Amino acid sequence: xxxxxxxxxxxxxxxxxxxxxxxxxxxxxxxxxxxxxxxxxxxxxxxxxxxxxxxxxxxxxxxxxxxxxxxxxxxxxxxxxxxxxxxxxxxxxxxxxxxxxxxxxxx
Amino acid sequence: xxxxxxxxxxxxxxxxxxxxxxxxxxxxxxxxxxxxxxxxxxxxxxxxxxxxxxxxxxxxxxxxxxxxxxxxxxxxxxxxxxxxxxxxxxxxxxxxxxxxxxxxxxxxxxxxxxxxxx
Numbered sequence: 001x002x003x004x005x006x007x008x009x010x011x012x013x014x015x016x017x018x019x020x021x022x023x024x025x026x027x028x029x030x031x032x033x034x035x036x037x038x039x040x041x042x043x044x045x046x047x048x049x050x051x052x053x054x055x056x057x058x059x060x061x062x063x064x065x066x067x068x069x070x071x072x073x074x075x076x077x078x079x080x081x082x083x084x085x086x087x088x089x090x091x092x093x094x095x096x097x098x099x100x101x102x103x104x105x106x107x
Numbered sequence: 108x109x110x111x112x113x114x115x116x117x118x119x120x121x122x123x124x125x126x127x128x129x130x131x132x133x134x135x136x137x138x139x140x141x142x143x144x145x146x147x148x149x150x151x152x153x154x155x156x157x158x159x160x161x162x163x164x165x166x167x168x169x170x171x172x173x174x175x176x177x178x179x180x181x182x183x184x185x186x187x188x189x190x191x192x193x194x195x196x197x198x199x200x201x202x203x204x205x206x207x208x209x210x211x212x213x214x215x216x217x218x219x220x221x222x223x224x225x
Contacts, residue, residue: 001169034211036152043202043215044144044152055213087152091210094166096142098152 002026002090004099012107017078021102023071023088032092033071035064038101039084047086048073078104109133109214111203116219119193129186129203129216137161137181140206143188145199146218153199156188157206170196193223 003026013019023033035048046055048064051071061076075082083106088099115127129141143155156177157166165177176189186203200220204212 032209036212038152043217044204044212045215046211046213049207049211049213089152089210089212094157094210095168096154096157096210096212098154101151 001095002029002093002097004088004090004097006086006088006099006102008102009100010103010105012105013078014107015078015080018074018076019078019104021073021086021088021104023066023073023099025069025071025090028068029090029092031067032090033064033066034089034091035062035073036087036089036098037082037084038087039081044087075104109205111205111214111216113201113203113216113219116201116221118222118224120225121194121223123193124189124191125193125221127188127190127201127203127219127221129188131184131186131205134205136179136184140208141177141179141186142204142206142210142212143177143186144202144204144212144215145197145221146202147196147199150199155201157210158186190221193221195223197221198223 031051036044037047038044052064085101085103110132112130158177174192178187200218202218203216205214207213
């Protein structure tokens, strides 16, 4: 199975900040990398797919980049509703695997 | 709009069985593969199982293979997860999610809690 790591595991930030979360995979996955946002007590929500694509209606302050084994999620201008946990997930090969998550909370 | 509603969770003793269901609406269910994903309390997401749109192919996580069975009834727009020989480590919220190939989970249900405890 492809192993996923994320850094940092948690971070504190303020509204308006720009933050970056990194995801690394144990083998190359081309661009088959997705990001999910999960607010406390809620279901995950697809945030970015195929490394850098936004689902329809997704806020443009979220962006993704990378390829191969190294990927990043950037939030430009944190909003109050963005304080949540973020997971990366590879969809290159079965089984799909998730990263351990990065919790973003309010400084 | 796409809706996925899980049901069937509850408290069950170790070694017993439970069957989860996921009712789908707002999209042509028979055209999409479906996943189950679980989340133990305070832990990360863990993928559990996948079933192809027509039920012809299935995949399982090593942790549940041989104990869990994913199935679907396309005539009723419903996904199921039959869980046998349950263990304490299976305690989690179980989510169903729609698949957009390959393995992009674009819509999720709200989850149903399974607690395995004596």
